Amino acid sequence: xxxxxxxTRTYVDDGKLVLLGIAQEQHPERCQLFAQWQxxxxxxxxxxxxxxxxxxxxxVWAIDEHGIIRLENPRPEQIGPEFVDxxxxxxxxxxxxxxxxxxxxPDFTAxxxxxxxxxxxxxxxxxxxxxxxxxxxxxxxxxxxAYQQAVAIDATQATAWFRLGVCLRMQYExxxxxxxxxxxxxxAWGKALDLDPGQYIWRxxxxxxxxxxxxxxxxxxxxxxxEAAILxxxxxxxxxxxxxxxxxxxxxxxxxxxxxxxxxxREDAIERDDRAARIEVVVVPDRxxxxxxxxxxxxxxxxxxxxxxxxxxxxxxxxxxxPPESILISEPFMAGAxxxxxxxxxxxxxxxxxxxxxxxxxxxxxxxxYALYNLCNKDDGRCRFVRQDFEIVLLIRAx
Amino acid sequence: MLxxxxxxxxxAWLAPSWVGAQQTLTGTRCGDLTLPNLATGxxxxxxxxxxxxxxxxxxxxx
Numbered sequence: 001x002x003x004x005x006x007x008t009r010t011y012v013d014d015g016k017l018v019l020l021g022i023a024q025e026q027h028p029e030r031c032q033l034f035a036q037w038q039x040x041x042x043x044x045x046x047x048x049x050x051x052x053x054x055x056x057x058x059x060v061w062a063i064d065e066h067g068i069i070r071l072e073n074p075r076p077e078q079i080g081p082e083f084v085d086x087x088x089x090x091x092x093x094x095x096x097x098x099x100x101x102x103x104x105x106p107d108f109t110a111x112x113x114x115x116x117x118x119x120x121x122x123x124x125x126x127x128x129x130x131x132x133x134x135x136x137x138x139x140x141x142x143x144x145x146a147y148q149q150a151v152a153i154d155a156t157q158a159t160a161w162f163r164l165g166v167c168l169r170m171q172y173e174x175x176x177x178x179x180x181x182x183x184x185x186x187x188a189w190g191k192a193l194d195l196d197p198g199q200y201i202w203r204x205x206x207x208x209x210x211x212x213x214x215x216x217x218x219x220x221x222x223x224x225x226x227e228a229a230i231l232x233x234x235x236x237x238x239x240x241x242x243x244x245x246x247x248x249x250x251x252x253x254x255x256x257x258x259x260x261x262x263x264x265x266r267e268d269a270i271e272r273d274d275r276a277a278r279i280e281v282v283v284v285p286d287r288x289x290x291x292x293x294x295x296x297x298x299x300x301x302x303x304x305x306x307x308x309x310x311x312x313x314x315x316x317x318x319x320x321x322x323p324p325e326s327i328l329i330s331e332p333f334m335a336g337a338x339x340x341x342x343x344x345x346x347x348x349x350x351x352x353x354x355x356x357x358x359x360x361x362x363x364x365x366x367x368x369x370y371a372l373y374n375l376c377n378k379d380d381g382r383c384r385f386v387r388q389d390f391e392i393v394l395l396i397r398a399x
Numbered sequence: 400m401l402x403x404x405x406x407x408x409x410x411a412w413l414a415p416s417w418v419g420a421q422q423t424l425t426g427t428r429c430g431d432l433t434l435p436n437l438a439t440g441x442x443x444x445x446x447x448x449x450x451x452x453x454x455x456x457x458x459x460x461x
Contacts, residue, residue, distance in 0.1 A: 024459040032438060060454065063452070
């Protein structure tokens with residue numbers, strides 16, 4: 001994009017050309033940060049659900065004054081002589097087609113009535129798309145239900161599965177952060193890819209949260225450099241409500257890097273915590289190919305009604321995994337930290353692991369583990385060191 | 400990372416309603432396209448730019 005920005009600057013400044021971007025992005029603020037970093041001053045539209053059903057990015061179209069596409073994925077040097085400097089007549093080979101996106105300010109009531117009356121997956125998806133793009137934030141659950149209705153009617157609607165996953169992940173990122181929403185998002189994306197394995201955009205969405213063996217590149221390793229560069233210019237970087245986690249920052253690998261087992265010591269006698277915090281486990285992908293790896297997202301989250309908080313002074317949160325023989329576990333992944341630790345008294349703590357299963361494996365692998373952490377009661381100041389057990393369940397894809 | 404994306408992009412095609420099943424779009428007229436502006440959340444339509452030459456760039460920051 002910086003290439004296009006540079007190579008078309010003169011045409012834009014002279015008023016001969018308009019640059020318009022469409023961001024294929026789960027998180028719009030990340031694209032805003034990117035645009036701020038690269039100083040892209042042209043309008044960028046947000047498309048979280050791939051309404052154009054594009055199968056790859058980047059894609060570039062040169063559209064003339066009559067709305068006719070004249071060039072597809074041109075080289076920058078073509079823009080001047082073959083587009084900007086040329087005169088075009090209104091000679092389209094087709095009639096203007098219907099809109100490919102829901103109309104702005106749609107009538108949600110009418111769309112819902114149509115979906116109920118027709119009972120078709122397409123109409124339920126149409127309602128869901130409109131709710132996702134144009135409804136207020138509190139309608140996200142309605143969008144999810146509409147997509148669920150679409151795939152319940154027709155489970156082969158790959159696009160609906162993908163968009164359902166997008167909305168579920170959005171839901172997960174909002175309080176109360178229901179872990180099932182993240183798990184269900186992963187399952188939905190998996191179903192979309194099973195139906196259309198060649199969909200690059202969809203594949204990248206699940207790879208964003210997946211294992212390093214399956215990554216083509218680190219997805220968001222540019223964020224830190226972007227923020228530093230923006231600050232150096234004297235500007236305030238766009239705030240990211242959802243910062244990239246370990247999976248989204250991790251670089252790809254070609255060989256699995258397993259960690260050495262750590263002797264647990266006398267940790268069985270430690271007091272169990274069954275009320276202050278919960279441990280959420282999400283595995284990406286939801287079904288693992290034999291011989292491949294998965295990314296495990298562990299989140300330690302304080303329960304909303306708990307009077308206890310993390311004791312940041314007493315030491316880092318520790319996680320132990322006890323894998324069965326032949327199961328390989330990586331070192332834990334943390335974004336910007338040397339070990340699992342909380343950034344505040346109440347923030348959730350995220351830890352990532354990658355687990356590789358052997359080629360010969362059953363339908364399911366269970367990896368027990370436990371977390372050790374310190375808590376302090378904010379009312380009476382009493383602190384304790386506790387343990388909470390959990391289990392990672394890896395479902396293996398049938399051959 | 401984005402440079403890699405830009406130079407590594409393969410062929411791509413669209414399958415929305417205003418494209419149909421064609422593999423090439425050259426010479427076809429776009430239908431309208433309306434999406435929220437990333438910065439403001441306000442609706443922006445491709446039709447607003449009718450009468451001007453537009454370079455429409457679909458991309459991602461990942």
